[in-house]
Amino acid sequence: MTTTVAAYAAPAAKAPLERTTIERREVGEFDVLIDIKYAGICHSDIHQAREGWGEAIFPMVPGHEIAGVVEAVGSGVTKFAVGDKVGVGCMVDSCRECENCEAGLEQYCLKGNVGTYNAIGKDGEPTYGGYAEKIVVDEAFTVRIPDGIALDEAAPLLCAGITLYSPLRHWNAGPGKKVAVVGLGGLGHMGVKIAHALGAEVTVLSQSLRKQEDGFKLGADHYYATSDEATFKELAGTFDLIVSTVSAPLNLDAYLSLLKTDGAFVNVGAPEEPVALNLFSVIAGRKTLAGSGIGGIRETQEMLDFCAEHGLGAEIELIRADQINEAYERVLASDVRYRFVIDTSTI
Numbered sequence: 001m002t003t004t005v006a007a008y009a010a011p012a013a014k015a016p017l018e019r020t021t022i023e024r025r026e027v028g029e030f031d032v033l034i035d036i037k038y039a040g041i042c043h044s045d046i047h048q049a050r051e052g053w054g055e056a057i058f059p060m061v062p063g064h065e066i067a068g069v070v071e072a073v074g075s076g077v078t079k080f081a082v083g084d085k086v087g088v089g090c091m092v093d094s095c096r097e098c099e100n101c102e103a104g105l106e107q108y109c110l111k112g113n114v115g116t117y118n119a120i121g122k123d124g125e126p127t128y129g130g131y132a133e134k135i136v137v138d139e140a141f142t143v144r145i146p147d148g149i150a151l152d153e154a155a156p157l158l159c160a161g162i163t164l165y166s167p168l169r170h171w172n173a174g175p176g177k178k179v180a181v182v183g184l185g186g187l188g189h190m191g192v193k194i195a196h197a198l199g200a201e202v203t204v205l206s207q208s209l210r211k212q213e214d215g216f217k218l219g220a221d222h223y224y225a226t227s228d229e230a231t232f233k234e235l236a237g238t239f240d241l242i243v244s245t246v247s248a249p250l251n252l253d254a255y256l257s258l259l260k261t262d263g264a265f266v267n268v269g270a271p272e273e274p275v276a277l278n279l280f281s282v283i284a285g286r287k288t289l290a291g292s293g294i295g296g297i298r299e300t301q302e303m304l305d306f307c308a309e310h311g312l313g314a315e316i317e318l319i320r321a322d323q324i325n326e327a328y329e330r331v332l333a334s335d336v337r338y339r340f341v342i343d344t345s346t347i
Contacts, residue, residue: 001026002023002024002025002026003023003024003026003033003134003136004021004022004023004024005021005022005023005024005132005133005134006019006020006021006132006133006347007019007020007021007022007061007128007131007132007133007347008020008061008131008132008321008324008347009022009059009060009061009128009131010049010058010059010060010062011058011059012058012059013049013050013051013056013058014049014050014051016325017049017062017131017324017325017328019321019322019347020059022061022128022132024128024132024134024135024136025123025125025136026136027072027073027074027136028074028136028138029074029075029076029077030074030076030077030138030139030140031073031074031077031136031137031138031139032070032072032073032074032077032080032086032136032137032138032139032142033070033071033072033073033134033135033136034066034068034069034070034071034086034088034134034135034136034137034142035068035069035070035071035133035134036066036067036068036130036132036133036134036135036344037067037068037069037151037152037343037344037345038066038067038068038151038152038154038155038318038341038342038343038344039063039065039066039067039129039130039131039132039155039341039342039344040063040065040130040155040156040158040159040160040186040314040316040339040340040341040342041062041063041065041324041327041328041331041339041340041341041342042062042064042065042156042159042160042186043185043186043187043247043331044064044159044270045062045063045064045129045328046328046331046332047247047270047272048060048062048117048118049062049328052272053270053272056118057118057119057120057126060117060118060128060129061117061128061129061130061131061132062117062118062129062130062131063116063117063129063130063131063132063342064088064089064090064091064115064116064117064129064130064158064159065089065130065155065156065157065158065159065160065339065341066087066088066089066116066129066130066135066155066158067085067086067087067145067151067152067154067155067158068085068086068087068134068135068151068344069083069084069085069086070082070083070084070086071134073139074139077139078139079139079142079144080139080142080144084144085144085145085147085151085154086142086143086144086145087142087143087144087145087154087155087157087158087304088116088130088135088137088141088142088143088158089116089143089158089159089162089294089300090107090115090116090158090159090294091106091107091113091114091115091116091141091294092114092115092116092121092127092137092138092141093113093114093121093122093138093141094106094109094111094112094113094114095109095110095111095112096140098110098111103296104296104297104298104299105296106141106296106297107293107294107295107296108293114127115127116129116130117129117130130344131321131324131342131344131347132344132347133344133347140297141297143158143297143300143301143304144301144304145304146304146305146307146308147308148307148308148309148311149304149307149308149312149313150313152316152318152341152343153313153314153316154304154307154313154314155314155316155341156186156190156314156316156339156341157190157303157304157307157313157314158300159294160186160187160190160314160339161190161194161303161304161307161312161314162294162295162299162300162303163187163190163268163292163293163294163295164181164187164188164190164191164194164195164243164245164268165190165194165295165299165302165303165306166292166293166294166295166299166303167241167243167266167268167290167292168191168194168195168198168200168241168243169198169299170292171240171241171264171266173195173198173200173241174198174199174200175199175200177200177201177240177241178200178201178203178238178239178240178241178260179195179200179201179202179203179239179240179241179242179243180202180203180204180205180235180238180239180241180242180243180258181195181202181203181204181205181220181242181243181245182205182206182226182242182243182244182245182246182250182255182269183205183206183244183245183246183269184204184206184211184214184215184218184338185245185246185334185336185338186314186331186336186338186339187245187268187269188204188206188245188246188338189214189218189314189315189337189338189339190312190314190338191243191245192204192215192218192219192220193218193219193312194303194306194307194312195219196218196219196220197219197306197310197312200241201221201222202219202220202221202222203220203221203222203223203224203235203238203239204220204222204223204224205224205226205231205242205255206223206224206225206226207225207226207227208225208227209223209225211337214337218315232254232257232258235258236257236258237257237258237259237260237261237285238258238259238260239258239259239260239263240259240260240263240264241263241264241266242255242258242259242263242264242265242266243266243268243292244265244266244267244268244269245268245269246269246271247269247270247271247272248269248271249271249273249274249275250275252265252275252276252277252281252289253277253278253281256281256282256287256289257281259285259287260285261285261286261287262285262286262287262288263285263287263288264287264288264289264290265287265288265289265290266290266291266292267289267290267291267292268291268292268293277289314338314339314341315337315338315339316338316339316340316341317336317337317339317340317341318341318342318343319340319341319342319343320342320343320346321342321343321344321346321347322346324342327340
């Protein structure tokens with residue numbers, strides 16, 4: 001039997017989100033029913049609700065930073081029990097058969113993973129995200145939230161945390177490596193925390209020095225304003241790895257000049273507009289221009305365990321559900337330190 005739950009949805013592109021009800025599927029053999037406690041607001045929620053990344057599915061219930069408690073489990077579930085603290089990130093299924101899925105890289109499923117919202121599930125029905133009271137998810141795409149992280153601070157880790165952890169791990173951030181994080185927002189602040197915990201020397205590259213004090217508190221060793229042209233001269237050839245978290249187009253040639261030979265510039269922020277590049281910026285110095293998505297389920301669990309071990313949670317501002325539209329505008333104005341999290345008991 002399906003379950004009717006309250007949710008906040010965008011009825012159409014660019015329309016304000018409003019309270020509504022949605023149907024959650026019956027709990028299947030391998031499903032878990034999660035009582036959602038907290039849902040983070042990611043900038044990608046705004047991109048999709050406003051069709052910044054292309055045509056979308058409406059009505060849309062955003063939210064892929066979900067933290068809650070297991071309320072019921074299917075007869076075949078072995079990973080979780082009622083009462084467990086769990087999370088759901090950006091995907092709720094994949095083909096599970098391609099080489100990437102078999103390698104634990106479900107985020108790069110060759111047939112396309114199924115997004116937590118704004119996607120069509122294998123049952124042919126649209127998926128609805130975490131701005132809701134409850135959600136039903138296959139246990140294979142559910143992760144355990146360790147006791148060392150508060151549920152509200154854990155929610156943003158399911159996107160912001162793993163989006164930074166995955167490239168930092170893949171490009172071997174650690175002792176002896178100089179890492180820069182571009183942008184100190186919802187993604188960037190977790191990048192600073194994680195890179196510092198991994199043992200790297202961490203620099204924040206931000207438009208201004210407005211958040212400099214915060215950057216140092218979060219674990220940055222250095223902080224520079226990119227609006228100052230002297231920054232690019234002073235830091236030329238400095239970094240082994242730069243991770244850009246911003247969703248606005250950047251002067252890639254300028255940022256690539258900051259890399260050492262064999263350095264990598266990795267984009268995790270996704271601008272809506274195309275960006276330009278002079279290929280000599282990568283040819284000179286054998287540099288890499290790359291992108292990175294989220295992580296697979298196994299790596300997401302690894303990230304949560306790492307964060308618990310190092311006492312890392314997101315810096316959050318808890319809001320009521322009726323503040324979602326206001327929060328969207330504040331995200332666009334960079335007026336949040338550093339992640340809005342919805343208390344879903346207020347839906």
